[in-house]
Amino acid sequence: MQFVAINWHVYLLTKSAFALGLVGLFRGVPIILCSLAGGVVADAIDRKKLMIVTQTVMLVSAAVLTAITLGGLKSVWPIYLLSALSAAAQAFDTPARQALMPTLVPEEDFPNAVSLGIIVFNVAIILGPAIAGFILAEIGPGIIYGINALSFMAIIGAIIAMRTSGQPDLQRGRREALSFGALKEGLRFVWHTPIIVQTMTLDFAATFFGSATLLLPIFAQERLHVGARGYGFLAAAPAVGSVLTALVLARMGTLQRQGRLVVASVAVFGVATAAFGVSTVYWISLLMLAALGAADTVSTVLRQTIRQLVTPNHLRGRMTSINMMFFMGGPQLGELEAGTVAAVIGAPLSVVVGGMGALICAALAAVKSKSLMEFEI
Numbered sequence: 001m002q003f004v005a006i007n008w009h010v011y012l013l014t015k016s017a018f019a020l021g022l023v024g025l026f027r028g029v030p031i032i033l034c035s036l037a038g039g040v041v042a043d044a045i046d047r048k049k050l051m052i053v054t055q056t057v058m059l060v061s062a063a064v065l066t067a068i069t070l071g072g073l074k075s076v077w078p079i080y081l082l083s084a085l086s087a088a089a090q091a092f093d094t095p096a097r098q099a100l101m102p103t104l105v106p107e108e109d110f111p112n113a114v115s116l117g118i119i120v121f122n123v124a125i126i127l128g129p130a131i132a133g134f135i136l137a138e139i140g141p142g143i144i145y146g147i148n149a150l151s152f153m154a155i156i157g158a159i160i161a162m163r164t165s166g167q168p169d170l171q172r173g174r175r176e177a178l179s180f181g182a183l184k185e186g187l188r189f190v191w192h193t194p195i196i197v198q199t200m201t202l203d204f205a206a207t208f209f210g211s212a213t214l215l216l217p218i219f220a221q222e223r224l225h226v227g228a229r230g231y232g233f234l235a236a237a238p239a240v241g242s243v244l245t246a247l248v249l250a251r252m253g254t255l256q257r258q259g260r261l262v263v264a265s266v267a268v269f270g271v272a273t274a275a276f277g278v279s280t281v282y283w284i285s286l287l288m289l290a291a292l293g294a295a296d297t298v299s300t301v302l303r304q305t306i307r308q309l310v311t312p313n314h315l316r317g318r319m320t321s322i323n324m325m326f327f328m329g330g331p332q333l334g335e336l337e338a339g340t341v342a343a344v345i346g347a348p349l350s351v352v353v354g355g356m357g358a359l360i361c362a363a364l365a366a367v368k369s370k371s372l373m374e375f376e377i
Contacts (some may be wrong), residue, residue: 001128002062002148004235005141006079008228009069011217013076017347020214021339026080027087028333032325034091039321040183043314047096048166051159054093059152061086062145069142094324096166099316102308103164111305115250118242118297125239133232186318194371195310196319199262199303202365202372204326206266206299209357210273210292211334213238218347224282237286238293245294249301258302259372265302267362268295274355277348 010019042050061082068078105113132144190196213235220231269292276288311319334354342350365372 001132001135001144004129004132004232005136005144006083007214008136008217008231009141010076010079011221013074017215017218017339017342017350019076019339020217021336021343022076022080023083024211024214024331024333024335024339026084028331028336030084030088031091034088035095035321035324036183036318037321038092038324039095039186039318041092042095042099042317042321043182043186046166047100047317048159048162050096050166051093051100052156054089054096055152055155055159057089058086058093059149059156061089062149062152066142066145066149069140069145091321091324095317095320098304098308098320099313100162100164100166102313102316104162107309110309111301112250114301114304115246118246118301119250122239122242122246122293122297126236126243129232129235129239131232133229133235136232137228183318186315186322189311189315190319190322193310195259196307196323198365198369198372199306200323200326202262202266202361202369203299203303203323204330205361206269206358207330208334208337209354209361210269211331211338211354213289214335214338215342215347215351218342219285223280223348224285226282230282234285234289237289238296241290241293241295242297244290245297246301249298258306259369259374262299262302262306262372263362263365263369265295265298266365267359268292269299270355270358270360270362272355273358274352277351277355 006023007020010023013019065079065082073079101113101117102110135144190200216231216234220226220228220234224230224234226234272288272292272295276285276292279285279288307319307323308316338350338354341353345353
């Protein structure tokens with residue numbers, strides 16, 4: 001809900017595609033700057049305690065955003081700065097969160113656990129934007145920011161209730177030191193594991209070029225003419241496709257030829273993105289957004305499964321933090337690229353160019369990424 005509200009809020013204040021792109025910049029830069037440190041910390045201290053701290057920081061950020069919005073915010077800069085603070089906290093939260101996941105289920109069930117986790121996450125992404133669209137139309141973004149602030153209390157409670165150790169190294173019985181040497185160890189492992197390098201590179205390139213969702217306020221207002229309510233459904237559409245696909249994947253269990261499927265799903269993602277860019281019919285736009293969400297889910301489940309299972313437990317936090325520079329930095333910097341290009345050539349053509357870029361990345365991966373194309377669990 002908050003991501004949808006922020007994009008709508010910034011667009012209402014500025015009427016600028018470039019200003020929307022700056023949201024991605026202010027989210028992406030803290031992730032890139034803080035992610036490596038976040039991985040080292042996640043492999044050095046109790047991951048559950050670290051997540052409680054990071055969730056508290058995000059709670060405070062949302063609460064401040066609520067207060068200043070209800071007070072009559074007229075400038076976008078506080079939104080940018082508070083988004084940056086939340087992104088920095090997320091850079092420490094995500095490595096701890098993903099490194100904790102393999103300790104919750106047996107290894108053979110991990111792909112299913114990832115699929116189920118995506119289902120739960122995307123149910124929220126379906127309901128959140130749809131509800132946010134109605135609230136934005138009737139009240140405004142301030143109440144949404146307040147709801148988000150309160151929601152972090154439930155997250156903190158869930159972390160406390162987890163019946164698993166948050167200690168970073170369950171296999172070797174030792175804790176990594178907070179040192180530059182620990183960071184070098186993580187970088188060395190990633191660099192010398194081709195399958196990880198190739199999935200990270202493909203992830204970054206595809207999401208950098210495929211950031212269509214940033215421009216949804218412009219499509220809703222100026223191309224499809226559906227307003228805030230229609231915008232909410234557009235924002236929810238990728239998650240609908242994602243949930244349906246994740247349900248199928250959870251039912252199917254382990255897929256065959258996982259590496260080839262990753263590349264194929266990125267290609268479908270690019271085609272669906274480009275098709276959304278050229279659409280002027282609302283239901284077709286919804287269908288294309290659902291299709292790109294479905295393709296992204298197949299890629300995400302397989303990539304996350306591959307990376308987590310080939311990485312030793314004591315390195316998972318650092319591996320995830322390095323990957324964050326790709327799978328989170330790519331979309332955020334891609335939003336800046338999409339907003340900048342849209343300001344020059346228009347939002348529809350910007351999305352089409354991005355979709356074609358993702359398709360080209362998939363084609364290059366099919367030719368160049370031998371370890372990925374041959375990978376199978």
